[in-house]
Amino acid sequence: MSNQNLPVKAELYNRRHLLKLGLASVGLTGAGLVLSTFGQKQKTKVKVPPLPKRSATAANSFNPLVLLRDFDYGTVKQENGRTVREFNFEARNSTLQLTRAVDFASWNINGRVPGPTIRATAGDRVRVIFRNSAGHSHSLHFHGIHSADMDGVVPIRHGSTKVFEFDAEPFGLHLYHCHIAPVTRHIGKGLYGMFIIDPEQGRPSADEIVMVMGGYDVNEDGRNELYAFNGIPDYYKEHPIPIQQDQLIRLYLLNMTELEPALTFHIHANMFRVYRTGRTLTPSEETDVITMGIAERHILEFSYGTPGMYMFHPHQDQIAEAGCMGNFNVVGNT
Numbered sequence: 001m002s003n004q005n006l007p008v009k010a011e012l013y014n015r016r017h018l019l020k021l022g023l024a025s026v027g028l029t030g031a032g033l034v035l036s037t038f039g040q041k042q043k044t045k046v047k048v049p050p051l052p053k054r055s056a057t058a059a060n061s062f063n064p065l066v067l068l069r070d071f072d073y074g075t076v077k078q079e080n081g082r083t084v085r086e087f088n089f090e091a092r093n094s095t096l097q098l099t100r101a102v103d104f105a106s107w108n109i110n111g112r113v114p115g116p117t118i119r120a121t122a123g124d125r126v127r128v129i130f131r132n133s134a135g136h137s138h139s140l141h142f143h144g145i146h147s148a149d150m151d152g153v154v155p156i157r158h159g160s161t162k163v164f165e166f167d168a169e170p171f172g173l174h175l176y177h178c179h180i181a182p183v184t185r186h187i188g189k190g191l192y193g194m195f196i197i198d199p200e201q202g203r204p205s206a207d208e209i210v211m212v213m214g215g216y217d218v219n220e221d222g223r224n225e226l227y228a229f230n231g232i233p234d235y236y237k238e239h240p241i242p243i244q245q246d247q248l249i250r251l252y253l254l255n256m257t258e259l260e261p262a263l264t265f266h267i268h269a270n271m272f273r274v275y276r277t278g279r280t281l282t283p284s285e286e287t288d289v290i291t292m293g294i295a296e297r298h299i300l301e302f303s304y305g306t307p308g309m310y311m312f313h314p315h316q317d318q319i320a321e322a323g324c325m326g327n328f329n330v331v332g333n334t
Contacts, residue, residue, distance in 0.1 A: 044205040049242035049331040059097040062112040064230040065239055068209040071196070072116045074126075084125040085168075087118050091134040091178075091191065098226055098233050098323075104216055106190040107134050107178070113231040114212040114256070115176070115193030120168040122200050128164040132156045138186065141179035142195060143295070145169045153179045171199040173252055173278030173297045188217055188224075188258045190231075194297075196252060199281065206250035206301065207243060213265070213292075213314070213324060215257040224259050226323045227314075233323025236312075240329035245307050252278070254297040262293045264315040267302065267328075275299035289315055307332035 051065050074085035089109050096104045096113065109115030120126050130140045141152035146166035156162045177183075178191035194210055214231070215224035226233045243249055251272070255263050266289045273283035274290060278299045290298065304310065310328045313320035 046205050046207050047244040047247050048207050049244055049329075051242065052239060060232060061094065062231065064232050064235040065241070067112065067114070067117075067230045068211070068241060069207075070117060071119045071208075071210075073119050079125070082125050083121070083123075084127055085118075085120050086127045086129065087116070089115070089128055089130045089140065091130070091132045091138045093134050096190075096231065098216060098218070098228070102218055102226065104218055107136070107138070107186065108190040109193055113190035113214065114254075115191070117194045117196065117210050117252075118176075119196045119198065121198045122168055122171040124168045126164075126166055126168050129161065130156065130164060131161045132158055134158065137180055138191060139179045140164060140176055142166070142176045143174040144172075144195070144197065152176075155180055168197045170279065171197045173197075173254070173299055175254055175256070175295060175297060177256070177295075184258045187256060188215065190214070192256045194252060194254050196278070201281075203250070203281065204248065206248040208250045208252065209241070209243075210252045210254075212254045213257050213263055215259060215319075217259060222259065224257070224322075227257065227319050228323050229326055234325055236326025240309060240327035242329045242331055243304065245330050245333045246303055246305060248301060248303050251300040251302075252297070253292070253300055255292040255294060258294060260294070260319070262291055263319065263324075264289050264291050265300075266313060266315045268311040270302055270304060270310065272300040272302040275301070304328065304330040306330065 072087065074087045077084045077086060092108055092111050094106050094108055094111050096106050098104050106113055128140065132138050135158050137155035137157050139152045139154060139156055142164065150164050150166045152164065174195040174197060176193055176195050178186040180186050194212060211229045214228055216226040217223060218225045229236055253265060257263055271286050271288050274285045274287065276284050276298050283301070292298070307330045310330060311325070312328060313325045
């Protein structure tokens with residue numbers, strides 16, 4: 001998105017604002033949605049096809065199709081001439097239905113896996129009010145630059161609240177996660193999310209979507225049995241992601257799969273431009289497969305010129321076949 005210093009207009013991508021407009025319902029139908037994004041000098045249009053109806057058998061409290069474009073810009077305040085973005089996080093316990101036969105006791109932020117995708121502009125002040133209601137000690141560690149007292153490695157007991165406050169820097173694609181030992185278990189249970197810091201000058205207009213890869217050790221044997229994009233295995237295989245033909249897609253991709261040394265990401269019948277860690281405004285390479293270690297993340301940009309159904313998945317086929325598989329449904333311009 002361009003210029004997050006215009007928070008009300010930036011919230012055109014925020015699900016809560018779309019709900020107010022009556023457009024973000026999971027049962028959304030119609031001819032499609034055209035979003036306006038605001039840059040420093042011009043206003044352009046971004047075409048986002050309507051979301052398909054949610055499956056009647058879905059049993060989770062969140063819909064991964066909505067999570068794709070659900071950016072949380074926080075409650076915006078002005079304090080001492082500075083923009084402050086305030087976010088409310090709560091560590092909770094929730095049961096996820098991963099498949100028809102498998103339930104999973106997750107630890108999470110605000111009842112969803114991954115947690116909220118929070119977003120600020122470089123130079124903003126970020127304030128996260130974190131309440132632990134999950135029964136175990138947890139913490140909240142942000143990647144990026146901050147002081148030691150905001151590093152989130154001290155346990156926060158059940159029923160306690162901690163306020164994390166720091167400047168949003170540097171611009172790029174970051175993450176947050178619980179940092180209580182064993183960290184692998186806390187992350188594997190779902191305590192993680194994405195943190196985007198936009199450059200002050202913004203980026204070109206695009207249909208922006210978020211994907212977080214994760215794994216589930218469902219029988220606690222130290223190995224993942226299931227994998228997923230945005231929380232639920234095979235969701236985007238069964239519910240393809242609608243994108244518009246010829247529309248620039250900006251994919252914020254994060255690998256949070258513990259117990260695996262690395263995962264790859266591949267799209268079919270296309271190439272993508274890579275902005276490593278989101279730390280550049282120009283791409284470093286163009287490819288169709290990228291390798292990502294744990295907590296590694298990149299911005300990928302691409303568009304499809306031909307309508308149709310196109311797969312995306314890790315190129316470790318056993319991981320793709322165990323739930324980390326999806327499809328883009330490219331909707332024609334006519």
